[in-house]
Amino acid sequence: MASEAIRPRGRPAHTPGTTVLAYTPNGRRIITGGSNSAIRIYTVGQDGEPKTVDEGVDGHMGIGATNESFIMGAEDGTVWQYEIESGRMENLLVRCALPVRDIAVSNDGEWAAVASDELTVKIVKIEDMTKVKYLRDQAKGTKHVTFDPSGRYIAVSCTDGILYIYSLLAEEPELVQKLDAAIRRLEPEDEATSRVVWHPDGTAFAAAEATRDIAIFSTSEWKKEKVFSGGHNGDVTAISWSPNGALLATAGADGQVLLWETKTQKVLQRYDFPNVINLAWHPSNNSLSFTTSDGELFIYEGVVSSEHQPLLQKPLQPAPIFPGSLAEISDNVRRPLTNRPKESIERRVGTPDSLDDILGSDQGMEDFVDDDDGAGYAEGVNAFGKRTNQHLDEINGHAEKRLLTSYSKPRTHPSLQPGSTPWRGNRRYLCLNLTGCVWTVDQETHNTVTVEFYDRELHRDFHFTDPYLYDRACLNEHGTLFSNNPTDGKPATIFYRPHETWTTRADWRTQLPRGELIRALALSDSYIVVVTTKDYVRVYTLFGTPFKVYRQKSPAVACVAWRDYVMTIGNGPVASDGRTATLRYSVENVKRDEICQNEDVVALPEGAELQSVFFSDTGDPCIYDSEGVLLILQHWRNPGQARWVPLLDTTQMERLASGRKEETYWPVAVAQDKFHCIILKGGDKYPYFPRPLLSEFDFRIPISETAGKGVGEQDEGLAQSGDGKFEEAFIRGSVMLSLFQDLLGSTNATSTQRAELARKELELDKILLQMLAVECREGEERGMKALELVQMMKDRNGKMTEAAVKVAERYGRGVLEDRSGMMPKPVPMSAAPYITTVRNAWKGPGSLAKSRQHFVSPLTHPLASSRHGIPNEPWLGPLSPTLFSQTRFRPSVSDGLNGNSINDHKPPDERILKLGRTLRTLSPLLPTLLINPLPPKILSPSVTLHLFPSTHPHLPTVKGRTLYRAALWTVPVAWSSLPLVGNVRLQVLSERIVRAGTVLDPEQVSDNECGDERLVVRWKTEPRGEDHHSEASAATRSMNDKDRLESQGNGRLSSSKDGINKGLSVLLGGDAPIFPLSKEEQFTGLFIFSFDEEGRISSHTIEHADDAAGWERTAKFVSLTDWLIGKARGSLEPVTGPGLAMQSCQGYQLCDGASNMIQG
Template identity: 85%
Template sequence: MASDAIRPRGRPAHTPGTTVLAYTPNGSHVITGGSNSAIRIYTVGQDGEPKTVDEGVDGHLAIGATNDSFIMGAEDGTVWQYEIVSGRMEKLLVRCALPVRDIAVSADGDWVAIASDELTVKIVNIDDMTNVKYLREQAKGTKHIAFDPSGRYIAVSCTDGILYVYSLLNEEPELVRKLDGIIRRLEPDDEATSRVVWHPDGTAFATAEATRDIAVYSTSEWKKEKVFSGGHNGNVTAISWSPNGALFATAGSDGQVLLWETKTQTILQKYSFANVINLAWHPTINSLSLTTSDGELFIYDGIVPGAHQPLLQKPLQAAPIFPGPLTDISGNAKQPLASRPKKSNERRAGTPDSLDDILGSDQGMEDFVEDDDGAGYAEGINALGKRTNQHLDEIDGHADKRIFTHYMKPKIHPPIQPGSTPWRGNRRYLCLNLTGCVWTVDQETHNTVTVEFYDRELYRDFHFTDPYLYDRACLNENGTLFSNNPTDGSPATIFYRPHETWTTRADWRTSLPKGEFIRALALSDSYIVAVTTKGYVRIYTLFGTPFKVYRQKSPAVTCAAWRDYVITIGNGPIASDGQTASLRYSVENVKRDEVCQNEDVLALPEGAELQSVFFSDAGDPYIYDTEGVLLVLQHWRIPGQARWVPLLDTRQLERLASGRKEETYWPVAVAQDKFHCIILKGGDKYPYFPRPLLSEFDFRIPISDTPEKESDEEGDRQSANDVARFEENFVRGRVMLSLFQDLLASTNATASQRAELARKELEVDKVLLQLLAVECREGEERGMKALELVHMMKDRNGKMVEAAVKIAERYGRGVLEDKIREMVERRYMGEGDDDELA
């Protein structure tokens, strides 16, 4: 097994003893520390002498790195942070009473975990060292520590042979597993390793056993799945996954460094290196660095031979915890058209007029076509014996065929399940809202579903094995709703599980007729709604009684529900270009059997698509489009009067004004007159794990852009800003007032609600007074607009109009004052309806 690369020379870096190393996440530097005080900073790709830092303490036993700094843990219990470029010692992060044994930096670079001979492990925020979390369940000192790549878990390997796994999703870490017997009992200074190394996809970890084998454990069942066996004749001293998880490197006291293929757990290459105690893969290139107890560093460029380099060049590979071939889980890989990865037992679905359906299986047809006359028509035959399109002159074929194809394949809006995300790797969110989240993990033969709540004092999280492969879910304060669309011919099912019951069992399941599948689900306090591929809207009570079934007038896209109300959205008629001209929505009161809005047009601009639909906590329908605009449906309870009003354009947020931030927003909910969302950085389109934090933004109707500097006078600019702010407050206040008025008109208003209505009307009038003050300050020539503002007041007792008179008097606007007094006489002295006079 000779390698294609030249064996590297050892680089004397430190005195004999423990020698640690770490790459920066961007791969630009590799840093080493050892038993002496020197720290070496090597620049990747350069063979010159490294930068040496001599101001450190003796006995460096642990190291971690970010792109800008590195962190060293020493035998004296100190943990120092250094700047990479200058090598300057920046600050002391932590001081432990006993020697530090290991350091781990979180994937986001915000936290560093410190393991020492103390019983407590500290997790320190790098930017704020006063922000510390503690892991306290250990009975012995810690030898190794490792963050899960997703940031969900952290694994602690103790010297007594017990592995502790904590969840980091909450503010305080929570012990989720205590695993005994899967790692070795070791002394703190033993060269053998009991380190847990997480697979890059986060679904598994590997650790060395006392038998000198390396076992792979899944995080779904916390059990051993695969074993790398028969490799080393001595203690295993270091293990490491390649960045894409396709390869695995191990080192042992037998003087061997082994390169394994993770898919088959077979050895690809053996290298002779004595006394290796640490391994680290370069994050992006074919290179492996290793340090020895002799204080040497080896940087082995091209360690993966040419015959096996395609393995290293693959995108992120799934952990080897399932039978069968590894699944490509790259976010950039081409995924099947289905809403989730295909299982091994799924057959390829052909179109109704496909050759597969007409001729049956094409197995054994590979040699059917032969180019026996040399015409070249068989050059484009692929491995399945089918012709490729290499013989075609144009991609779309002839002009007449293109036109026909466009009519036969109309482009329609795909179904949407609000709050869900597509598969990314083997995970996805089925539901994410203000109550909590539901997420699932693909385990090949089944899924595992986790339901988590924000309020853990009121609700308890739960987790279950999912053999039905649920692909949609809804969550609220009452229960959790699931559905699936099987591909094996079984009927689609709906499953509802309430959070609390006063009976022994209250969850229920129902099946749809065969051949009918679910496009979207909705759950309210009163009903369960499912829109299907047959065009049906199926409505059930919370305990499984079918309540109503009817067919939509347009193919279903999505739905949402709140109390007794349901909004359904479908594709409208096909336009002449073969695309859906518009989306159509309907709003219905299920209990009263009343249709509030019937097949009205959804307000989307050209080129935009619907991203989500939901009801607010006050019960008003909202949509969010791909242009980043949040809209509310005003007057939706009055047939024929509904219209979509924009309440927030996220592209006009101040945080994006500089142009330096690249971020988008994933809609979650509208509550307490605020837009709740998840901020997505860079080019991300969907939230991922660990569960991201929610952000909220105040409404701001897009009335105008930030005022330009039309004058050098600070007062003019301030006045323009005031006017813009007051105008937006006025328009928004009227919208929110109308929504509240419609609510009270359709219900039996309470005394507190009537008082709230009066307060909202008063707030709108106050904004008009503020605008009036600005106009009066500007001069007499603005008097006509000032009088117009007074006319718009809904003042019922005359106090606000009296205040308007005082404002005009204060600024010396005599003519305006007289006009306002005349209006008061007409309005309150019974000389006519002021609205008609206006």
């Protein structure tokens, strides 16, 4: 065919011989190389002389280009990188021992593959040449190498006619396919090509065969699908796809350049250009460039005639491996309308104006048409001047049709399977998430299903033939779930295949009742959920046991599952226009049979549709709508308290602010506080093959519009922009903190989770501190808002208030500094108003262990008021008179009705049980603690002893059971008593339980501590008898005379006013006693115990009662006996005021024996 474009003239570029060329990805330049040392850089659209680079070496055999640089491989084995703008030789990327034959650059411009006569292909990172990957499976030298468009595969064409396909997904390339006889055998110097040319959609590649035909191979089966035949009469020397894949250009030794239509594999145009050995399409224009073995370059503008130019203007076209026409696989094709009665078609509503008012009166127009010839087109009128109804049907005619079509069927939201895509050609994704993907290929008589994982070290990909034609799937780390809806009347099937099993029979299959089809299914770590066309919700265990069946209150749309929780979505009531006005959702814990949210509304704006629904990695429901907004469900565990909070509006992201990018986002998951999605371009609505890479975006809650840049508003806009950044971070941090608090409130919080909660609170306070700095910088008129920010701080340890005072002091805000310093301390985390679960057990008749769930009562006042450090006079609210009461409690009779156990669903906390046993063992041993060692079973192997840290911080810390016992023996030296003579007995004044992390214990929990309980024991030494002084004096005189020491009296104390045991006194701080005795010659002190995860003593601190850092300056404690009783049962009466107490929902009756045992 003749072309309408002017035939281009050849541009002499190089000496005769091998020539190579490449476009930059932006299409602005063409770079050519040849057998001489010159490199030409042409600017597209300009006819002037090209830029010439003479620094190159002779014999350029391979070329690759990015927008900033290009890479040349030469016959001497060197591969150089050049800068495009200056043409300067920048880096020697790699050197080969034999000549380089080809260069390929990945689409992302990060890697360059080098093919040479060596048996190894090298893939070097362009920006870091020290990172090199190797392809080593070739038996002969390599002639060509090419990346696929997604960078997933690389194809290596060897001179022995074998084609190697490697996967680049792993750290090291992996050979996935070896195709023999797919290409022809060629010598390295032959002009004929064996290059693999990938289709732009990545699902197929083209390669020249020995028969001079071009074969198309699919990447799914790695087999030949189509053939472009009958085109060339000589060897094929070059192949190139058009940018959209609709056309294929080939050149041959017969002097012909051909343009093929991809869909039909027919030749559209022929051009006579001899000796063409390289072809390249312009990335966006109707232009084809090619070089010849004569050293000439041809740039053919308008190579595709106007007759066929619409093919080049189409969007990305699929590879010619799918059955049927392109119209059948295009998402934009208009679907044919189904036949329906004319009466059922919605008619346009009339205008509010009367036609007579618009046209005026038609008086005098009666004779406008005369029926002169009696043809009947002038209809008769009745006595009233109106047309008769003789042209209409009978009044009762077609009554049945009118009845059937008088009401149209309501338009509801279609069913939704998260992570799936519709058919495109003969393939589709059944599931795509962070674990991997499941995709299927239609083979007409059956399907082939492939399951791929991102982590191939944990699971291996698998592939199987699917005769059941599965149309839905779910995938997680434990298994893969499939379902189908047969069209031949057979029952729907559910098929589950676990990834790991220790039994012989692993997978299972079950069928639904005939006539019931599956609308959506979900898979969690515990259950399988299916919603059907009969609005049934069917729940199965992972081993196929039916667990629950019930009917949903609204027509089913979708379902998702996470652990024991199931979320179902259905259509709401139909509005007056026949459409479903809203969607309704329900959240249920199927294991406990508890409904968290019941038929609440899904927050969708008018006209928007639900695009995806899923649980986050922390178990919070999320939705993504067609408006591009991601929302998360907050407080969903509390019935009636749930609300949808926007986390990200993708239309307001910074990457779209310039307006240059037109892209949408296909949701995948919410994990690690990020939105994971697939970026779609070119108007695509769903991802396609090859599997695209996942992208992740940080949350950004829409708070305010970006400040304008108008005249006089630039400075104010910058200030608002910085302030808005902190405000958004504060709102986002508050939402994430609230979600995390809800999670901890519904589970047993571990020490790691409690530390994470403290960290989140601290990060939130830091944001408020940054906002405070902005307000202080703006001026004194912002003082009220600045003070409000200080009041909003959590401030667990008081450091943030001190930091706020320093910020106010820095900016000279004296009033704010004074008010910030006067603020009371906020409620600490240990008294935060969220639910915690405490497990306890008691041995009743039959040795049945029972457990209860307790809740920390919300505090309305801070535990203590203080400006700095440990409070001198803290205030604690009075305890409830019935709190931890020792009276009997009678459980409600209704607790055990209907077979429901009054026990909580969670097992008893073993640590609480062990801690209770430790306290009961320790309590009677306290009076003789300094004499007799404690039993090892209640001591941690790494137990530590701290002696008087408040007043003598220089004293060493003892660690270990042996050193702990030895150090306890030396403690009485602190008050000039000798444990060497007689016994040192103590009188226990009180035993009390406090919480760590409060104002009473501001220090952080050490590494070996697990719980936040502290046992505080106040004690004093026993009073001394009348004969004590004489005995002590005799002992002193005998020691001064260096006589032997005799024991005087039974159980009496031995005093040393002059520092008799100087070695121990020096060890503890000097010759003199550390603490003087009272007038009664008695020493009063405190024991402070903390406990590890096994309930054993992990640390022991001994303090003087007068210097106890606030331990004895409190009005109310929880006694040890009350604490033990409170752990075993609770009080139904709420706490009347704030305090270190727990309010119980339900409790148990304790037998007398158990009560006495605890108090003993």
